[in-house]
Amino acid sequence: MKSIQFRPLFWPTLFSLVSFLILISLGTWQVKRLFWKNDIISNYLEKFEKNKILYEKTFKYDGTQEFRRVLIKGKFLNNKETLIIGKTYEGNAGFHLVTPILTDENKVVLINRGWISEKLKLKKNRPFTIIKEEVIVDGIIRKPQLKGYFVPKNDKVGDFWFTINPNEIKEARKLDKYDFEENFFIDLIRNKKNKTLPIAALGNPNFRNQHLSYAITWYSLALTLVIIYFIFHIKEKRLIFGKKNNDRN
Numbered sequence: 001m002k003s004i005q006f007r008p009l010f011w012p013t014l015f016s017l018v019s020f021l022i023l024i025s026l027g028t029w030q031v032k033r034l035f036w037k038n039d040i041i042s043n044y045l046e047k048f049e050k051n052k053i054l055y056e057k058t059f060k061y062d063g064t065q066e067f068r069r070v071l072i073k074g075k076f077l078n079n080k081e082t083l084i085i086g087k088t089y090e091g092n093a094g095f096h097l098v099t100p101i102l103t104d105e106n107k108v109v110l111i112n113r114g115w116i117s118e119k120l121k122l123k124k125n126r127p128f129t130i131i132k133e134e135v136i137v138d139g140i141i142r143k144p145q146l147k148g149y150f151v152p153k154n155d156k157v158g159d160f161w162f163t164i165n166p167n168e169i170k171e172a173r174k175l176d177k178y179d180f181e182e183n184f185f186i187d188l189i190r191n192k193k194n195k196t197l198p199i200a201a202l203g204n205p206n207f208r209n210q211h212l213s214y215a216i217t218w219y220s221l222a223l224t225l226v227i228i229y230f231i232f233h234i235k236e237k238r239l240i241f242g243k244k245n246n247d248r249n
Contacts, residue, residue: 002241002242003241003242004239004240004241005239005240005242006233006238006239006240007233007238007239008233008238009233009236009238012229012232012233013229016225016226016229019225020222020225020226023218023219023221023222023225024218024219024222026218027214027215027216027217027218027219027222028215030211030212030214030215030218031211031212031215033211033214034209034211034212034215037209037211038209041209043067044067047065047066047067047068048067048068048069048140048203050068050069051069052068052069052070052071052138053065053068053069053070053071053141054070054071055070055071055072055073055103055107055109056103056105057103057105057107061141061181061183061184063183065141065184066141066142066143066184067140067141067142068140068141069138069139069140069189069203070138070139070140070141070186071136071137071138072101072103072109072111072136072137072139072186073103073104073134073135073136073137074101074102074103074104074107074134074135074137075101075102075132075133075134075135076099076100076101076102076111076131076132076135077099077100077101077102077108077175078099078123078129078130078131078132080099080100080173080175081097081098081099081100082098082099082110082161082164082169082172082173083095083096083097083098083116083121083161084096084098084112084161084162084163084164085160085161085162086162087115088115089115089117089199092117093117093118094115094116094117094118094120095115095116095118095121096112096113096114096115096116096164096198097112097113097114097115097116097129097198098110098111098112098113098161098164098169098185099111099113100173100175101135101137102178105179106178106179107178107179107180107181108175108178108179108180108181109181109184109185109186110164110166110169110181110185110186111137111139111185111186111188112139112142112164112185112186112187112188112200112201113129113188113198113200114188114190114197114198114199114200114201115197115198115199115200116129116197116198116199117197120197126197128197129197129198137186137188138188138189139186139187139188139189140186140187140189140201140203141184141186142164142184142185142186142187143183143184144163144164144165144166144167144183144184144185145163145164145165146163147162147163151163154168156168156171156172159172164185166180166181166182166183166184166185167182170182187200187201188200188201189201189202189203190202190203
């Protein structure tokens with residue numbers, strides 16, 4: 001009969017146990033994030049593929065219309081535009097150009113028209129973005145952006161913007177006299193073949209979903225830690241496998 005002699009060392013065991021629990025917790029958290037991200041993608045696709053909403057005076061936002069396609073007709077308020085800092089396109093630094101649109105009903109909605117390069121920061125360098133005639137915007141309804149842990153707060157005084165927050169932009173651009181839409185903004189959608197500036201979103205979902213690979217990584221590290229722990233004890237002759245001697249003298 002085989003016997004096992006195991007005399008674990010205190011500090012290596014304590015360290016390994018704590019590390020193992022942390023790694024398992026991180027892996028489990030990534031699994032939860034995986035299901036959360038899958039729900040977001042499914043929700044996006046379901047709403048995006050529905051019939052387009054016509055934004056008009058009778059439209060009421062109740063929170064369920066996020067990611068819905070919307071058509072809005074009006075004129076851009078070019079003198080009230082806002083540049084969102086720190087945006088990139090194919091590795092090139094730049095801004096997102098956010099311009100309010102004014103409808104015939106005197107309603108104003110923020111439109112994220114897409115990416116422009118840093119050299120086009122000044123209006124005089126991009127007269128093609130100053131559209132004065134009436135336009136029809138085809139876009140996606142998006143909730144106000146939340147500030148992340150490593151994202152600075154919007155600086156209304158210095159005019160440095162890092163997130164699209166309709167309420168803050170309304171105050172900074174003095175849009176109070178209009179019936180201003182505070183609950184959402186609209187991401188303009190471009191044609192797949194059209195890459196004219198500003199470069200708008202394609203509309204199709206491009207969510208990064210690497211949570212499964214992250215979970216596998218954490219769980220693999222936990223398993224590796226267990227293997228190293230037992231190998232260490234075998235080399236220290238504190239984990240010994242042998243045959244039990246049943247012979248009687």
